[in-house]
Amino acid sequence: MQTKPWYWIDNTESLNTPALAIYPDRVKHNIDLLIGSISEVARLRPHVKTCKAIEPVLLMLESGITKFKCATIAEAEMLAMAKAPDVLLAYPIVGASVDRFLELIKTFPETAFSCLVDDPTSAQILNDAAFGQNLKIPVYIDLNIGMNRTGINPNKAVDLYNFCAIKEALTPMGLHAYDGHIHAADFETRRQQWHASFMQVKLVKQELMAKGFASPKIIAGGTPTFPFYAEEPDVECSPGTFIYWDEGYRQHFTEQLFLPAALLVARVVSLPDQTKICMDLGHKSMASESSLDKRVRFLNAPDLKLISHSEEHLVANAGENHHFKIGDVLYGLPWHICPTVALHQSATTVENHQITGSWETIARNRKITL
Incomplete structure (x- = not known):
């Protein structure tokens, strides 16, 4: 008897195409594989930019993952709707997003929200708005370690950290670094590129501690560099694509055995x-x-x-x-x-x-x- 391919759908007669098909058993496999790839589940902070749906978030919560990262107010609200305990909004909060973010915090008090800052001006605006509503916002300093998209120059990060520390409504929690520019297919080349970028984060951490700050939390990386950050005991890891996987990652990152x-x-x-x-x-x-x-x-x-x-x-x-x-x-x-x-x-x-x-x-x- 011929075995059907894993992806085969028997009842396609009523399926409107083009369609996006999700295979929940494989999603669960990928979640379990992720958890098994790190020393403790508390060090995982998956990014939900890939799935953008409540059901896979619930599967992650059921598996013991409690921390998440997202890029939009809508993604943050989705996570709160799923009762995620800890949500980092990893995107600059400017303009009307400031009021929306504060409203989000007030609407979902059971979720602990935090956000990124990478500039004194936007940090001051966020502080003033939060102070006016009697809110205290946990923030992470976003470092530019080579992506050249958002983030502050690491050489200026300690000053921004201190700037936030003396504000009435901001509480600096640690450092955030995304290295999406590192995606070499060769594993050792990727490791070397990651190490050079991550050294910048370590130096900022050392300088902060030398100035008397408590050891800052570090949230870093995506899927391509996840294997390296997973080996760093004090880093929270933020892969996203792992949940569904795709052809690009399947070809480039063969050491990671997630399933499409x-x-x-x-x-x-x-x-x-x-x-x-x-x-x-x-x-x-x-x-x-x-x-x-x-x-x-x-x-x-x-x-x-x-x-x-x-x-x-x-x-x-x-x-x-x-x-x-x-x-x-x-x-x-x-x-x-x-x-x-x-x-x-x-x-x-x-x-x-x-x-x-x-x-x-x-x-x-x-x-x-x-």
Whole structure:
């Protein structure tokens, strides 16, 4: 008897495509693997930018993970709705986001919220707003260790830490560093690059302690450098992509054995000529920031060569005498799962080859209620 591929869905008749399919058993496997990869679960602070849904957060909570990281007010609210105990909003809080963040704190008192600061001006604005509402905000100093996106120069970090320490409504808790610029496929090359960047964090920590501050907490890294931070006993680790995995990470970070747990399900909608097939998998349903050859790999059609990609269409060369027919179902592993998830209002759950329900991608919106 022939065994079905793990991704196969028996009851696709009613499935509207393109669809995002989630395999909860594999999600649970990835959570367990993450927990088993570190000395203690309390050192995990997963980023929810990938899943953006309450159900996988609940699975992490059930597994003993209590700390989380996010990038938007909506993601923070989603975590609070799931009753996550500890949430770090790891994004500059400026403009109207200041009032929204304070409202979030007041609306969900059972969740301990913290945020990042990387500039005295924004820190002062946050302090004044919080002080006016009789709130005390835990903050982490965001360090720029090479990503050159957000974060303060490490040479100026101690001054900012001290600046926050003397403010009425801010409590500096520690340091935050994201090293998304480190993604070499070669493991030892990646380790060397990580070590050079992380030394900057260690030096700031040493200087703070020399000036009499308590040992600062350190929250650092993403999935590519997770194996290295996991070896550092005093660091909280923040991988995100692990929850669903994708083709890009599968190819580049082979030392990490997470399983693909989210796929794109598409159908052949047209046969434009003898060698080409057209699928209903356009820009609106699959991340398209990479080159055409780095967008999706079809598990049940790995030899397809992508030709063009537009809003509602994906065209591929299937070769002479191909077997594809209109209506055929294809299962694609996205190259970049995080922005792909954000394109789908909900995901279809698949268990034992059957569609069993859906997970709403509730935090894909910029606003839930606040």
